[in-house]
Amino acid sequence: MALLTFKGGVHPPDHKELSAGAPVKEAPSPSQVLIPLSQHIGAPCKCTVQIGQEVKKGDLIGEPTGFVSAPVHSSVSGKVVALMDVPNAMGKMVPAVVIENNGKEEWTQLKDNPDYMKLSPEELKEKVKDAGIVGMGGATFPTHVKLSPPKEKPIDVVIINGAECEPYLTADHRLMVETPSEVIEGLKILMKILGVNKGYVGIENNKPDAIEKMKGAASGESNIEVVALEVKYPQGAEKMLIKAITDREVPAGGLPMDVGVVVQNVGTALAIFEACRYGKPLIERVVTVTGRGVKAPGNLRAKIGTPVRELIDACGGFSGNPVKVVLGGPMMGFAQYTLDVPVAKGTSGVLVMTEEEHTAKGKFGPCIRCGNCIDVCPMGLMPSLLSIFAEKGFYDETKDYNIFDCFECGTCTYVCPSKRPIVQFIRLAKSLIKR
Amino acid sequence: MAVAKKEQELLVTVSPHIRSDETVSRIMWTVSLSLLPAFVLGVYFFGPKAVYVTALCIIGSLFSEWLVQKMTGKEVTLSDGSAFLTGLLLGMNMPASAPFYIPLVSSFVAVAITKQLFGGIGYNIFNPALVGRAFALITWPRAMTSWIEPTAAFVGLDAKTTATPLGLLKEGGMQKLLEVFGDKTSLYMDLLLGHRAGSLGETSVIALLIGGAFLLYKRYITWHIPFSFLTTVAVLAWVFGGKGGLFTGDPLLHLLSGGLMLGAIFMATDYVTCPSTRTGQVVFGIGCGLLTILIRLKAGYPEGVMFAILLMNCFAPMIDRNLKSKVFGLKKEAQK
Numbered sequence: 001m002a003l004l005t006f007k008g009g010v011h012p013p014d015h016k017e018l019s020a021g022a023p024v025k026e027a028p029s030p031s032q033v034l035i036p037l038s039q040h041i042g043a044p045c046k047c048t049v050q051i052g053q054e055v056k057k058g059d060l061i062g063e064p065t066g067f068v069s070a071p072v073h074s075s076v077s078g079k080v081v082a083l084m085d086v087p088n089a090m091g092k093m094v095p096a097v098v099i100e101n102n103g104k105e106e107w108t109q110l111k112d113n114p115d116y117m118k119l120s121p122e123e124l125k126e127k128v129k130d131a132g133i134v135g136m137g138g139a140t141f142p143t144h145v146k147l148s149p150p151k152e153k154p155i156d157v158v159i160i161n162g163a164e165c166e167p168y169l170t171a172d173h174r175l176m177v178e179t180p181s182e183v184i185e186g187l188k189i190l191m192k193i194l195g196v197n198k199g200y201v202g203i204e205n206n207k208p209d210a211i212e213k214m215k216g217a218a219s220g221e222s223n224i225e226v227v228a229l230e231v232k233y234p235q236g237a238e239k240m241l242i243k244a245i246t247d248r249e250v251p252a253g254g255l256p257m258d259v260g261v262v263v264q265n266v267g268t269a270l271a272i273f274e275a276c277r278y279g280k281p282l283i284e285r286v287v288t289v290t291g292r293g294v295k296a297p298g299n300l301r302a303k304i305g306t307p308v309r310e311l312i313d314a315c316g317g318f319s320g321n322p323v324k325v326v327l328g329g330p331m332m333g334f335a336q337y338t339l340d341v342p343v344a345k346g347t348s349g350v351l352v353m354t355e356e357e358h359t360a361k362g363k364f365g366p367c368i369r370c371g372n373c374i375d376v377c378p379m380g381l382m383p384s385l386l387s388i389f390a391e392k393g394f395y396d397e398t399k400d401y402n403i404f405d406c407f408e409c410g411t412c413t414y415v416c417p418s419k420r421p422i423v424q425f426i427r428l429a430k431s432l433i434k435r
Numbered sequence: 436m437a438v439a440k441k442e443q444e445l446l447v448t449v450s451p452h453i454r455s456d457e458t459v460s461r462i463m464w465t466v467s468l469s470l471l472p473a474f475v476l477g478v479y480f481f482g483p484k485a486v487y488v489t490a491l492c493i494i495g496s497l498f499s500e501w502l503v504q505k506m507t508g509k510e511v512t513l514s515d516g517s518a519f520l521t522g523l524l525l526g527m528n529m530p531a532s533a534p535f536y537i538p539l540v541s542s543f544v545a546v547a548i549t550k551q552l553f554g555g556i557g558y559n560i561f562n563p564a565l566v567g568r569a570f571a572l573i574t575w576p577r578a579m580t581s582w583i584e585p586t587a588a589f590v591g592l593d594a595k596t597t598a599t600p601l602g603l604l605k606e607g608g609m610q611k612l613l614e615v616f617g618d619k620t621s622l623y624m625d626l627l628l629g630h631r632a633g634s635l636g637e638t639s640v641i642a643l644l645i646g647g648a649f650l651l652y653k654r655y656i657t658w659h660i661p662f663s664f665l666t667t668v669a670v671l672a673w674v675f676g677g678k679g680g681l682f683t684g685d686p687l688l689h690l691l692s693g694g695l696m697l698g699a700i701f702m703a704t705d706y707v708t709c710p711s712t713r714t715g716q717v718v719f720g721i722g723c724g725l726l727t728i729l730i731r732l733k734a735g736y737p738e739g740v741m742f743a744i745l746l747m748n749c750f751a752p753m754i755d756r757n758l759k760s761k762v763f764g765l766k767k768e769a770q771k
Contacts, residue, residue: 011452091447167453190676239763252764263546323446337447351452358446359454365515366557368459371711379763385755399754402762402770410451418557424449 003205004244005230007376010411012233012331014167015357024174027287027314029101033076033305034086034342035061036096040134041141042068049097051081058108058281061097070142070345071132074099075283075303077106087341089091089334096342099305111279123192124276128193131275132282132345136238137161137172137265138328140346142259143272146262147193153257155194159245160187162203162210162266163229163236166329169349171286172266174299176203176210179270180217186269187224188312189276194262199224200245201386206231234409238263240378252405267348282345289315293322293329293352298332302343308350309339324358326351330411365418373412373422378406383422384411390425406430446580459556463516464657467523469649470701471640474527476628477635480585481531485635488533489526492567495542496522503551514746517556520544524564524701527636527692528573532583532596537575541567561748562708565741572741582632597632608678609685628689628749637697640690647700654703659716660723664699665690666726675732695727698740708748715754722747 021327038044044063049055055074062072065154074097081148082098113119119127129144142308160183164172176183187199201218203211205228220225229235229244239250241263248259256263274280283304290297295316302311308325326333327347373383382401389397403426412422445501478485500518504511513519524543529538545567553559572579584597600622603611616622625631637643650656669686676684688697703709703723710719723743730739762770 004656010455012455243763249764252762252769254764256736324448324452325445326450326452328450332450333450333452334450335445335447337445339445353452358452359456360448360452365459365512366555368462368557368706369709369711370462370706371713372457374711374760375713377760380761380765382711382755382760401759402765405762405764408450413451414453415455415457417459417462419454421456423451429447 003228003230004202005235006240006243006378008376008380008411009044009232009234009240010376010414011231012414013229015265016168016173016206016288017225018168018292019288019297019299020170020207022170022174024178024286024299026305027300027302027311029076029103029105029303030306030310031101031360032434033094033099033101033303034307034338034340035072035075035099035305036086036088036094036342036344036383037062037072038088038094039072039140039304039344039346040070041139042066042070042145043238044095045069045072047083047097048341049094051080051083055080055099056106056108058110058283061099068142068145070134070144071130071281072097073132073281073283074103074394075305077104078102080198087338089146089336089344089347091334091337096305113277113279116276117188117192118209119276124189124193127276127279128272131271131280133268133271133275134282134345135265135347136267136271136285136348138332138346138348139345142221143264143268146264147190147261148256149194154260155196155257155262156198157246157258157262158187158194158196158199159191159241159261159263160199160201160266161236161238161263162201162207163241163242164207164266165204165231165233165236166331166333166349167233168290168351169288169329170349171288172209172301173210174401175266175270175286177213178211181271182273183214183266184217184221184224185277186271186273187263188221189263189272190262190269191223197223201226202229202241203227204229204231204235214415233411234378235380237407237409239407252402284344285343285347287311287343288349289302289346289352290349291322291352292320292354292357293318295319301421304343304345307339308336308341308343311340311343311350312352318352320354323355324353326353331414332408362419364420367420368418370417371418372415376411376415378409378411379407381406383426386429387420387422387425390429395429398426399433403429403433446626459517460515463520465653465655466650466701467520468695468719469646470523470527470636472594472645473636473639473697474523476639476642477531480629480638481635482586484531486568487771488529488531488635489523489536491535491538492526492529492542493519493522495539496525496546499543499546500551503547504555506544507551509555512556515556521550521563521567525567527697528564528568528634530579530582531635532581533571533578537571537578541571543696544570557707559707562702562705565702565745569741569745572604584632585630585638599632599737600626600688601731603690604740605737612688623687623691626688629743631692635698637694637757640696642768643700645698647696650700656700657713657716659713660704660709660720661699663717663720664703664723664727667721668695668727671724671728675728689728689731693731693738694740702740703744703747708751709755710751710758712755712760715751715758718754718758719751722750
């Protein structure tokens, strides 16, 4: 069968071989965790613990303050030692709870549910909400909100996003290879909550073992289809994924629910299963620690709040000539100025780049209008013109060229022969534009 | 701990953190390389003078680029290959018999005026090499249209002057052409190989096609402009090009002669001066073909490729503005 895909996109070297074969290992339990109270898009949580208070794993430490918000739980057992600001992936200081780990790994009382599929959609959604689950692909949108579409937007398809199109990252890949049935169970819960009877799992074709395992796990399910996608960045972008699998085009400025689709990441599906089956809140996640700048790249199951430094140490520390540490992948991830930044719910990878790997350097020149960026833009925009307008300060003109449809995947910037910071110019224009 | 020591030096920039290895200079030098077969055949047919004229164009272009960049206090960017490419293209658009001052002055017009004074690479409105040639043609009409016969022997010191096939066609029709070239088959063969009078790099169609195929393979050009340009010329030549009424023209003759191949493959496809969207490029190519045939059949000049491309260059920004790329999730009608 022909591989499903979208128009545009690029093929950066994926370097997944560094960590794709490494089974998920438990990261060493840190002596201290720094758990940010704002790990999602939406209102930050209100702290529910005090300094000196003893907590167990899974205890609520931050409660949501609005509908678009998600609770935060302790990832260790121990004592709250400080309430302070810590840097998040974007370099912003956010309030956090610092907990000293007593190493006992004591869990709070979890509500086991062997018959979870007998629960009502509302009860299941409540469990997802209480577990603090957010989109774990990096967008960190609270999942229960995505599962509450307004009545006028009926949903008929759920897609599990196993594309993992960012180079280097292999966390979702390992989850699909190691826990395929759990991911499929998560999908079934999602389908039940949304009252949908068509589910897809979309996986890029560079993960044949994951496709095989997932197909095996879904073999008994007549309404779930595992589909192979062309290996192309940004195949995992929601709109591109939906186009590839269902041939539906999310309208400009719209959301997937406008075409009756909900997309969830592989890690999110697993978390949903664990929340509904075991009552387990989201307190740990798989993080790919990779790049030629770490000695032994791998995939670690890390507690939320673990400082990135400890994950790098757990993989043998730095090697070679590391120059940059990125949270996420190299196309859309965030470079860090400190290794104190803790793992959050949306941290899919820690990428340590060496001087040779880090190719975004040097001066840029004028646009020679080669049109490469127009060919590869998955949104069909004209990034060359947007960058020229922004460079010259004509921010308002960029609106005529649909600048707000850009989701900043960076594809244009990757291909530009003049090395222009195109997506950076676009971000500048977006922020300065008179709306 | 090794980690902590390094931490102070972490580099922080915004994403993306990787770039492809494509560069402007690689593109320019690759396009120059793709012109090599046609240039070599030009030298084969027109002798050492072809090397001399082209070398003067390249030297003139590089010097002009250096001069303006020095004078305006900009960074000197000779190594990006763009001035070299302009010089090479200009040289290939010259008759091999051009006296030394023509290449020098027209390369100055091309690079200093048309390119650098408009802002340098990326900002020129017109194809620099073509403006240089147009300037030469208007300033020195005689020298720029006195063509020497291709000899292929390096012996003709006093090379005879002759007319180009399109010149012959304009002057005496197909009859005259066949008198000079023999029968139709040998006419087409000579045109394909380049054994005819003309600008030193435009004559060998087969060599230009090889260079074009290489650029297509490298994806430095796409089919849109050459295909639409050539097809338009062929169709219009067939419809309107014959003496015996409509649909009696000779499309093959028009495709193989003049500067059409050089223009359609290497000049009209200049990134800076053509539209950026693929649809826009098809429109651009059709416009170039239309104007070429209009000039060839109805105007005073026997050849129209140069003026056709220059005229269409003016429209490139407007075409881009009116034929934007299709935005994902937006109906075509909804786009401004």
